[in-house]
Amino acid sequence: MTLWEFLALHSRELAGLVFEHLVLVVVSTGIAILIGVPLGVLLTRKPALSKPVLGFANIMQTVPSLALFGFLIPLNIYLFNVKIVGGIGARTAIVALVLYALLPIIRNTFPGISNVDPAIRDAGRGMGMTDRQLLFQVELPLALGVIIAGVRVATVICVGTATIAAAIDAGGLGRYIFRGLRANDNVLILAGAVPAALIALAADLLLGYFERTIQFGRRVKSRSRKLLWSGTAAILVLVGLGIFFMQPPGARVAVGSKDFTEQVILGEILAQAIEAKTGLPVERRFDLGGNLAHEALVAGEIDLYVEYTGTALLAILKSPPLTDPEEVYRRVKSDYMSRFKIQWTEPLGFNNTFAILVRAEDAQRLNLKTVSDAAKVSSQWRAGFGQDFMSRADGYPGFARVYGFHFEETREMDLSLTYRALAEKQVDLIAGNSTDGLISRYGLVQLEDNKRYFPPYDAVPVVRQAALESHPALGEVLKQLGGILTIDEMRKLNFAVDGEKRQPQEVAREFLTQKKIIP
């Protein structure tokens, strides 16, 4: 399918995502203007504040967006009973985007006003203008071009950063990009990236036009002045709507998922089973990146998602690696209950561990069966690993030590890109997921973990104790889901989505029907 065919086929969905994206950008930039311009003006009046304020804005801009999301989710800040910071969704995304957009706006407002010719300022004061009159009649109009230049930079930053907001379920064009990355689908990536780039370009051109028209000492055509005012009015209306929609959620069960295909399928399986068996309304908060699903669960933003025992043990509890599956399960179950009031229910039945993968032709040519076999011949090899694998306790450093790997080069890339990199011979060995549908799609061969280096990663739904207590039927459903999936079945489901491009909802429904969980 070409990009154009895809866009034509999904024009409605695309329009929805574009709208979500625009709302994110406009609301964030609008709030950033409402905060940044007065702050910039304040700095011109109290220059002593400029160092700490600009320093703060500078630091905010260097914080990676996922890290910032992770920091914001556990917070709970209320203003007039409306939650303004914390949790997943558009609200947190907007807070983060505002923080990114502040710097260019403050940075342009402050010097824009300070650099107004002192003689002009003296003339204004000498004519009897109060400080406020001087600001609104002389300084702001003269600095407007520079301030708009700052808004322009802020807007373009927001358009780009808003794509990452899909990682915390804030919607927007990032959904296509993340989905495409996950499924290794170029068309889907472009379907998100091209419209986002076009929005950025359009915003840049439009604001660039205003910037030039409003330039210092230039006659402003009444048409573009009208355009600027109606634009500003539209922004204010959207900001108002955005604030209006930030309402606290009602009673429902919120199912979360991490940001890869298997998790979305499992999320759908949980959601559909709960809907069918309990009749409770289910809210889906999928595609949460990094540890955000855990953060959201602890914060009560979601009620359950599927976690892996090994991930919980190492990445969340930060315990040293263990290899016995039973022991790991017991350990995370008791620790989660005491630390987070979160219940581990019945395991789903499969273990999604790291799979050390090579190309089939290499495996055949070099007769590779185990990871140790590969270690012997790998001195000329390049390896590609996801950020996760590079950094975790049971990841690369211990792996290389235990098996004695010395790669010629180790490349860190997004996990979803490693399969293709391997297939396209950009790297020679990767660490994928054992349940990944792409393993069969690219004809890759999994080597046996003969030294039992990787801990078990049994997939288990984790639920907030509070949710189990308020909806007892929830526990019943999860019991029924115990042991329902083998590793082969999971691989098939993953391939149905990643390989055959089917919708996760449909794949999940088919599976549940087949298992007689739903009619």
Place this chain on the structure above:
Amino acid sequence: MSIEPAGIEFHDVGFSLPDGRILLNHLNLRVDPGETLVLLGRSGSGKTTTMKLINRLLDPTAGVVRVDGKATVEWDPIRLRRRIGYVIQEIGLFPHLTVEDNIGVVPRLEGWEAGRIHARVRDLLALVGLDADRFAGRLPRELSGGQRQRVGVARALAADPPVILLDEPFGALDPITRREIQQEFKSLQKKLGKTMVFVTHDIAEAFALATRIALLKDGEMILLGPPQALLKSEDPEARAFAACFQDGPSSGSAP
């Protein structure tokens, strides 16, 4: 707002910077209602400082400045400044406002209605010799230096203030335009009869416009009197300026 010309008095006025540098020392001076006092001196002699003490852009660090009999520090600075027209070098026009809007600034601040401001702007443009139809809608950068200066004068006169301060208003003009505009200004002066304080370092300009001249040097006033007094003075600084005047054809001559 009174349109009676007001008087200005300096009583033993000093002004020094926070770092202790003295810009003005023991200044005693009286500007009579209706007179044009020219503050003459080299760069850094304290002329502009003296002027900014009148409209409270600066407050004296010693002594008292009185406008209309009341110490400037007791005036609300905003009220005080709106009674005082202020013309600085051409750069003082607001570059983002049209000629009409520039001239209308103070009337707008004073809350005049639009129709009255519009009529006033047209009168003033006529007064300074600019065709309102051609110039009212232009931006400052669309004017020549001389035209800008005329607009600056018109703007200072807008709300009919009793006192007008002019800080080297014609400094950036070419000598010919400068001479023309001085002539026009002189007839304007007669017509209006306002109290004016005029800062310049150009002796010819001082002679052309002054009722009295105050000669400043290094923050002190070394001479105060009608122009002829300067020519007769034995003071070396006064002689230096007088010499400039007598053999300086480039700046024109006394009327």
